[in-house]
Amino acid sequence: MRRRFVLCVIALVAVAALSGAAPAVPAAVTASAVPAAVPAAVPAVKPAPGATGGRTLWLPGGAAVMITGQGAAAVMPGGSTLAGTLVSLTYGDASYQIPVDALPYLGHGLSPSLFDTGSLLAHEKSGRLPVRLSYRGQVPSVPGVTITSSGGGSADGYLTASSARAFGTALARQYLADRARASYGTDGMFGDGVSVSVPGAPEPAGAATPQYTLRTVTVRGTALSGQPDTGDPVYLVNADDARITGDPTMTGSVFYQGTAKFSVPPGHYFAIADFADVSADGALAATRVAAIPQFIVSGDMTVHLDERAADSAVSAVTPRPATPVASDFVIWRGDTTGLRIGFGVYALAPVNTWVAPTHNPVTTGTLRTMLNAWLTSPAASVSPYEYDLAYQWTSGLIPAGRPVVDPASLATARMRYFSAQPVAAFEAREGWFTGQITIFPPPVINTNLVEPWIPVSLPQDRTVYLSAGPSLAWIGTLTTSGPEGGPDLQSDAFRTYAAGQQVTEDWNDYPLHPGVNANPVGGSFGGLVNELPSASRAGDAATVIVTPFSDNTDGHIGDFSQTGVTGSYEVDENGGKIDSGTFTQGFFGVQEALDADPSTVTVSLDASRPDVLSTRTQTTWTWRSSHESGSVLPAGWFCADGTQDCAVEPMMTLGYHVGGLALDDTASAGTQRLGLDVGHLQLAAAAAITGVAAQVSFDDGATWQAATVTGSGTSYQAHYTAPARSFVTLKVTAADAAGGRISETITRAYRTGS
DSSP, X not given: OOOOOOEEETTOOOOOOTTOOOOOOOSOOOGGGSOTTSOTTSOOEEEOTTTSTTOEXXXXXXXXXXXXXXXXXXXXXXXXXXXXXXXXXEETTEEEXXXXXXXXXXXXXXXXXXXXXXXXXXXXXXXXXXXEEEOSSSOXXXXXXXXXXXXXXXXXEEEETTHHHHHHHHHHHHHHHHHTTTOTTSSGGGOTTOEEEOTTOOOOOOOXXXXXXXXXXXXXXEXXXXXXXXXXXXXXXXXXXXXXXXXXXXXXEEOBTTEEEEEEOSEEEEEEEEEEEEOTTSOEEEEEEEEEEEEEESSSEEEEEEGGGOOEXXXXXXXXXXXXXXXXXXXXXEOTTSOEXXXXXXXXXXXXXXXXXXXXXXXXXXXXXXXXXXXXOOTXXXXXXXXXXXXXXXXXXXXXXXXXXOGGGEEEEEEEEOXXXXXXXXXXXXXXXXXXGGGSOTTSOOOOOEEEOEEEEESEEEEEEEEOOTTEEEEEEEEOXXXXXXXXXXXXXXXXXXTTOEEEEEESOSXXXXXXXXXXXXXXXXXXXXXXXXXXEETTEEEEEEEEXXXXXXXXXXXXXXXXXXXXXXXXXXXXXXXXXXXXXXXXXEEEEOOXXXXXXXXXXXXXXXXXXXXXXXXXXXXXXXXXXXXXXXXTBOOTTSSSOOEEOOOEEEEEEETTOOTTSEEOSEEEEEEEEEEEOTTSOOOOEEEEEEEEESSTTSSOEEOXXXXXXXXXXXXXXXXXXXXXXXXXXXXXXXXXXXXXXXEEEEEEOO
């Protein structure tokens, strides 16, 4: 779940999906679209749609959801229980995140395009989501919608992030009124045929026209009270070929006085209902999922879904006392053609999800379930801890939703969150199993899984217990985002943990400096993870991409959209300038045409930001480069043109570890020991390190003194003395045996205490 280096050339209209497929490259690049930091003569490199930091989608009537470069979605804090409880529906290559109170209106007043994350990524721009109203009679007044033009039974307008809250309030009010009579989409704000959609967005497919005699399936629904249910949605899916019943957002129904009817051809079917328990004051207390995984329709028949069967609470029994934060329970039903339909419920405490376990595995198609659960230490705990748990079941059964956590199955990670000043922040972490990869088709961003932002007061030392194993990868983000979104502090690559493993991970530790792309899990996750090397060459086109203010953990990068970042760059070949420019975001990328003959390439980057520490980084990389032909990147990596046909350039890298650095990024005055990791990009042909030197300044670079450097291989230490209450500015240079070099100056890299 994070803003990773899933990058593409500008004007790219398709992005990497959760399956990790590398993006395809368009045939042409529009020069007018090229940002100032990139020469118009070559394709520009920028984050793919959805991969940039701060890309927060606000679901109409629902919570704000942050979509990340790998397609995962983090639900922002804030919002009511109705708006913040999301039902995910997936059909083939379409994925929807739908607030509970919007669910019954799909196709009956609300177009599914309003909740299609791919559609929202394409259409939410400049703080607005364009909407189209269809109606009969006079132009309607829909709360939150500003109308810009109307006529002929259609009106165009827009929602904003703030006006969407008014829309959501009205929708919740309408939902509560309609539940008692299951009159969704026929009265109130949807009276006179009013429906809301996203203009230009594709509508989901309905049921296929069957060449069969139709049978009537009556689904009886019983509420928690034991009375016939009214107002809760129910879905019927053909397990032989799901196209027969179509996209569930368009073909579902609702119970009225305990009955919902479907006309379907004979075959194997799957039925599922989502029961919402709403209190007298309109708050959602719980949502309960009951399903019949498989039954045969050969004639008119009746089946029964009983909310009371959903008696297994979704959470986990943890070794240490823990308070539930959120859960995400997803059921994927696959038909015999390979098409998969997903039903999931994301609930943020105090809302509870309950499921009905089943006992007979399916024999037609497939059924897979997954549970993610997040729990934190009780409020009174002196040392905060949390559980980030992930489970999957592939037996064709729906299991009980409350597994007992085996302590031996967990990894223990000491997460040290650094911050130069106290700040309210959030962390999010999501687990992915290798088996999930085949569930998600590659053409679209597909967000069937979501996770919560968990509050973290920085600086903080926190213990995180994680489900572990070689088939489970975790991805995390640390952010100061509020409900409206914003930049991350740092975000992580996918990484795995072993059961029983104990690790320490530093987040946002200073000095911050240009970060490069890494892939800790390689290609072991079958395409879930695809990374673009920070320097690569295909033929005679070289691509360079870094984020100027990243921390010192491999796999971490700073946010692409860090506000206030300004900078300049220059690219030289054989000592002559071939490009230069400026940039105003926390991301830098260029693609340059180089000579076919071997040459020396130099890239210089000067970036500044308004902050207390690491306020400016000045980095120069030099390496020898030559024409590339026939190189192929391994699985887990892709090139700037979307293929794997390129080579990683031998660009050098630096990492820093200030001895005794406190969580407020302060070190004790006096003798200093600075650890230096000196190396090259992952996958690069790494020449031996031939020299490392370091200098320090305590007056922002006006004067310098040499540090004593010891070490060998890729591990070095710089020793020097720093006065009390001083800002330490660093200058480090390193060289390799192939003519490569890196020189980096970090102004006010960290500080000393009294």
